[in-house]
Each structure stands twice: as structure tokens, then as C-alpha cells.
Amino acid sequence: MRKVRSVAGDSVNLLLYRESxxxxxxxxxxxxxxxxxxxxxxxxxxxxxxxxxxxLDTKPAAIKPVTAWD
Structure with a gap:
């Protein structure tokens, strides 16, 4: 596990996306x-x-798209 510091104005989502x-x-x-x-x-x-x-893996698990007929 790695530790990083936030930048002013970061949200958790933004920090997570930027780093991973x-x-x-x-x-x-x-x-x-x-x-x-x-x-x-x-x-x-x-x-x-x-x-x-x-x-984390570099790619998220594949998400099956939802259609109007599901």
C-alpha cells in the first residue's frame, strides 16, 4: 500500500483517479x-x-451494460 498527500481542493474521487x-x-x-x-x-x-x-488492478471489473430490455 502506498501513501499520498492530498492537494488543496481534492475530493476523494479525484485523488483516487489521479493516483490509480x-x-x-x-x-x-x-x-x-x-x-x-x-x-x-x-x-x-x-x-x-x-x-x-x-x-488495485489497473482496470476495473467489466461492467455489463444495462439495456431497456433487461
């Missing part, structure tokens, strides 16, 4: 599990908050 290339539900759930204290920071993170990144 992913911001899907699975990646975000793993990040929140490792960093439960981030919720106290609010929706926009201040600068220099340490965030532990989860170990």
Missing part, C-alpha cells in the same frame, strides 16, 4: 475501508492530508 486511474465503486470502497477518518475532512480535502491507497 480508477474511481469506480470497488476502488472507492477499498479506499474508504483503509481511511475511515477521511469522512471527518468533508467533501473537499484540505492540502497535506495523508491518504493510504488500496492495492
Amino acid at each position: 486511474g480508477r474511481s469506480d465503486d470497488q476502488a472507492e470502497e477499498a479506499l474508504w475501508a483503509l481511511n475511515p477518518q477521511l469522512a471527518e475532512q468533508g467533501p473537499v480535502l484540505p492540502a497535506d492530508v495523508w491518504v493510504t491507497l488500496p492495492e
Whole structure:
């Protein structure tokens, strides 16, 4: 696991996407599990908050598209 610092104005999704290339539900759930204290920071993170990144595959799991006939 890697630790990174937030930049002023980062959201959790933006930080996760910038550092791992992913911001899907699975990646975000793993990040929140490792960093439960981030919720106290609010929706926009201040600068220099340490965030532990989860170990993720580079590509998210394939998502089956939903059609109107499903």
C-alpha cells in the first residue's frame, strides 16, 4: 500500500483517479475501508492530508451494460 498527500481542493474521487486511474465503486470502497477518518475532512480535502491507497488492478471489473430490455 502506498501513501499520498492530498492537494488543496481534492475530493476523494479525484485523488483516487489521479493516483490509480480508477474511481469506480470497488476502488472507492477499498479506499474508504483503509481511511475511515477521511469522512471527518468533508467533501473537499484540505492540502497535506495523508491518504493510504488500496492495492488495485489497473482496470476495473467489466461492467455489463444495462439495456431497456433487461
